[in-house]
Amino acid sequence: MIRTGILTISDKGSRGEREDGTGPAIENTLDEKYIVEYYKVVPDEIDIIVKELIYMCDELKLELVLTNGGTGFSQRDITPEATLKVIKKQAPGICEAMRQKSLAITPKAMLSRATAGIRDGSLIINLPGSPKGAVENLEFVLPALPHGIEILNGTGGECAR
Numbered sequence: 001m002i003r004t005g006i007l008t009i010s011d012k013g014s015r016g017e018r019e020d021g022t023g024p025a026i027e028n029t030l031d032e033k034y035i036v037e038y039y040k041v042v043p044d045e046i047d048i049i050v051k052e053l054i055y056m057c058d059e060l061k062l063e064l065v066l067t068n069g070g071t072g073f074s075q076r077d078i079t080p081e082a083t084l085k086v087i088k089k090q091a092p093g094i095c096e097a098m099r100q101k102s103l104a105i106t107p108k109a110m111l112s113r114a115t116a117g118i119r120d121g122s123l124i125i126n127l128p129g130s131p132k133g134a135v136e137n138l139e140f141v142l143p144a145l146p147h148g149i150e151i152l153n154g155t156g157g158e159c160a161r
Contacts, residue, residue: 002149004030005038005062007052009069009079010129014043022068025131029138033146038062044070049082057086057122063149065122066138069129071114079126080115087117087124091148094125098137105136121153 006026012018020041027036038060042048049070056065070079084090094116102109114126114137125141127134 001035002033002064002146003060003062004034004036004064004066005056005060006036006040007049007056007065007067008039008041008129009044009049009067010041011043011076013041013069021131022127022129022134025135026066026068026127026138029135029142031142034064044076044078046078046082046085049079050085053082053086053119053124057119057124062122063153064145065124066127067124068127068134071112071126071128073111073113077113080113083115083117083124083126087115087119089118091116091118091123091125094141094144098127098140101140102133102137118152123149123152 006023008020008023010018010020013020023039030036038056040052042052053065056062067079070077095114098114099109099112112128116125127137
């Protein structure tokens with residue numbers, strides 16, 4: 001089982017003004033290889049996001065952390081910046097694949113600033129804030145994630161080309 005956490009980043013969601021539909025949609029997309037052990041909704045505040053990501057990686061030692069929201073162009077969208085403060089290695093191919101596949105659906109995909117990276121034994125991936133966008137993007141990369149996490153944690157073989 002891949003121990004997973006979901007962090008929804010939404011000002012309105014954190015204040016209870018909007019129900020989070022994206023976090024549950026992400027959880028419903030994960031198959032039997034994944035177990036969601038942590039879920040939280042936080043505001044678009046860089047210090048709070050950084051603190052949560054560090055907690056999920058360092059304290060809970062989750063293998064996969066999926067964020068959603070805060071990857072666009074608005075002044076409050078700071079999820080990639082928070083993620084970059086936390087990760088130790090970037091994993092650009094994940095978001096490159098998500099953007100490439102998403103461009104076949106909408107030209108607006110090029111506006112995504114999502115990032116992905118590694119902090120010790122945890123892989124962090126930024127997903128869009130909409131349920132549809134988050135699920136589509138997750139489905140694009142989901143088949144490769146178990147192998148990557150096995151390599152990350154030393155339980156798998158070498159990276160295949």
